[in-house]
Amino acid sequence: MSKNKKNNFRSDTDNEEQQVNDEILEQDGSKAEESSETGDVIDDVIDEPENEIEALKNLLQKKEEEIEKEKKDYLFLMADFDNFRKRTLKEKSEIIRNGSENVLKGLLPIVDDFERGLEASKTSDDSSAVKEGMELIYNKFIKFLEQNGVKVMETNGQEFDPDRHEAITTLPVDDEEKKNKIVDTVSKGYTLNDKVLRHAKVVVGN
Secondary structure: OOHHHHHHHHHHHHHHHHHHHHHHHHHHHHHHHHHHHHHHHHHHHHHHHHHHHHHHHHHHHHHHHHHHHHHHHHHHHHHHHHHHHHHHHHHHHHHHHHHHHHHHHHHHHHHHHHHHHHHHHHHOOOHHHHHHHHHHHHHHHHHHHHHOOEEEOOOOOOEOOOOOEEEEEEEOOOOHHHOOEEEEEEEOOEEEOOEEEEOEEEEEEO
């Protein structure tokens, strides 16, 4: 083999070896890159459960804070309602007490009139004057009752109503129109703001 041929053969061999080495290096680089990418994926997979757990912890803490806030709001609401209930009961009792006080206070002038009438009757021989004084006191008393919502029931000639009247007896009547109607009132009935305060005791035609 000539010298030129030997040199060419060596050059070709060196080139082939260099090419092989380059391919090996390239394959190693690819494997290294693939290994790096695989490692990143594994790290992401490992990190995901930790991130999920952390997110769940944060969510749980947020819900616990919301529940605690709602619990405090509920307790405040219950306290406000209890105060409102107590205040309402107090106001109601005061209204009842003051209402009774006003009624009793209004009766005092009538009591004064009775006392003056009784005192005058001791020294007066005029029965008509005493009677007139009693009628004035009576009318004043009835007016006071009406001012406080108390009214006398209309009974005689009215249809018997068991919700308003109490029949103590019946009386036979010849007139058909008087049957089941009130022919006499033994005790007057009264209403308070259209509610029966006392039933009228009546005699009913039969």
